[in-house]
Amino acid sequence: MNPVSVFGPDFPFAYDDWIKHPSGLGTLPDNAHGETVAIIGAGAAGVIAGYELMKLGLRPILFESGQFGGRLRSQPFEGVEGVIAELGGMRFPVSSTGFYHYIEMLGLETAPFPNPLTPAAGSTVVDLLGQTHYAQTLADLPALFSEVAQAYDAALEEGANFAALKQAIRDRDIPRIKEIWDPLVAAWDERTFYDFVASSDAFQKLSFHHREVFGQVGFGTGGWDSDFPNSMLEILRVNVTECDDHQRYVVGGVEQVPRQLWAHTPEGCVHWPAGTSLASLNGGATRAGAARIRRQPDGTIEVTDKWGRSEDFGAVLVTCQSHLLSTQIDTEESLFSQDLWMALDRTRYMQSAKTFVMVDRAFWKDKDPETGRDVMSMTLTDRMTRGTYLFDNGPDKPSVICLSYSWMTDALKVLPLPVEKRVDLALSSLNKIYPTLDIRSHILGNPITVSWEADENFLGAFKGALPGHYRYNHRMFGHFMQDDLPASERGIFLAGDGVSWTPAWVEGAVQTSLNAVSGIIHHFGGASHAGNPSPRDAYATYGPIRLPD
Known part of the structure; x- marks a missing residue:
């Protein structure tokens, strides 16, 4: 195929x-x-x-x-070679074949990005409305999450002839792509992502809580509620070209x-x-x-x-x-x-904030003696951190935690705050999820943060039509x-x-x-x-x- x-x-x-x-x-x-x-x-x-x-x-x-x-910005941590914080682009879908042409030409190494519920993440914790769920695959989560995923798949099929459009893109069948896509432009340009979800037959049969979970946890790479006001066309393009899937990072920094x-x-x-x-x-x-x-x-x-x-x-x-x-x-x-x-x-440009710390080792792979689970996981939550990502640089280098990756309103909450305060707030949120884990004791050096909307050369992270x-x-x-x-x-x-x-x-x-x-x-x-x-x-x-x- x-x-x-x-x-x-x-x-x-x-x-x-x-x-x-x-x-x-x-x-x-x-x-x-x-x-x-x-x-x-x-x-x-x-x-x-x-x-x-x-x-x-x-x-x-x-x-x-x-x-x-x-925005391909890889900021090194002080005092160590090759340990970086990816402040801008950090995960690159393999469907980005033009970009990968240059990666391959330059001989750069890539590795699977530790997205939620992927083997690269090892384990994932979903913390929502005060309830915490540990999983390695979607099947490990309560049935509610599978219902949300299935509903979105059904909504895409119902509202966008999704499987046929994706197949036409696979086949590079231009007439077929245009036959399916061009009518969708007229149908969905003036309607929001949230409208697409909420008005679909699949989600109409489910509760508001299902839509709430979809916004907070989302599909593929995490929560998508910050995109709810955007044109649905913006999201359809991401889905049908698999930009939200099969993502990798550039070892040593993009x-x-x-x-x-x-x-x-x-x-x-x-x-x-x-x-x-x-x-x-x-x-x-x-x-x-x-x-x-x-x-x-x-x-x-x-x-x-x-x-x-x-x-x-x-x-x-x-x-x-x-x-x-x-x-x-x-x-x-x-x-x-x-x-x-x-x-x-x-x-219109969307706001985005990230905060990183360097830690002594990939301690999250330690096992809890009572549960046998990882002591910490890639974490999706409705708390201020929203997304927390873990990067193991191997036994010879310190590791990195992206404590918080947030967008729009959640990014604006930390906009006026110095980096130390951002770290404190992120650690406070994570402590409620991992109450027995002392993340602070593993931190080395100085943290790194970015708010793209505060940079006079950008005024935001990326367009959201x-x-x-x-x-x-x-x-x-x-x-x-x-x-x-x-x-x-x-x-x-x-x-x-x-x-x-x-x-x-x-x-x-x-x-x-x-x-x-x-x-x-x-x-x-x-x-x-x-x-x-x-x-x-x-x-x-x-x-x-x-x-x-």
């Missing part, structure tokens, strides 16, 4: 095949070789786009206002991906000599953050960094969060249409198709998971960066290879359905 991948469903294009094709992504005319492209943001989208554009003979210049890697791509010297670069890397083309470091973007009389685009250094570029790729174009970067309004500005400014936002997403995602735009709006491109159909997943950043690459190739007069058509070539035929305005 073919594996499920993030192949659509809005735009079913084989990005993984495109980047692996021996012919390459395309060619540029000789007079375009060496032309500079400004890339604003050195996260996954910016670095991957820069890497591919460099191979084609362009000179990408990266601007970064914060930390290299964006930040290795952008950092190694920055230094990587690919074979067969056009125009550039052997040994060229993004780092060497940028003089070893990124520019400071972009402060201003202006169109010049000759059609080039001027980017000024925060120290006042201005340069003119043949094209610009913006990969930062869309709100920064209004709040942090003085962006000439005429570079985008008013319709696109509406989409960029209405994009509200009902009615499909049209906005369509405008942003399709912006790389620029033939019909006026000259004043051409040459500036958008990428990043917030522009994609799969926000919060790095595959969305990969796919939109590759869209931008195809648009930039065309902008400089280049073309794709006949045997390896680009997203531009496929978009008119297989692009997302357009809802009437």
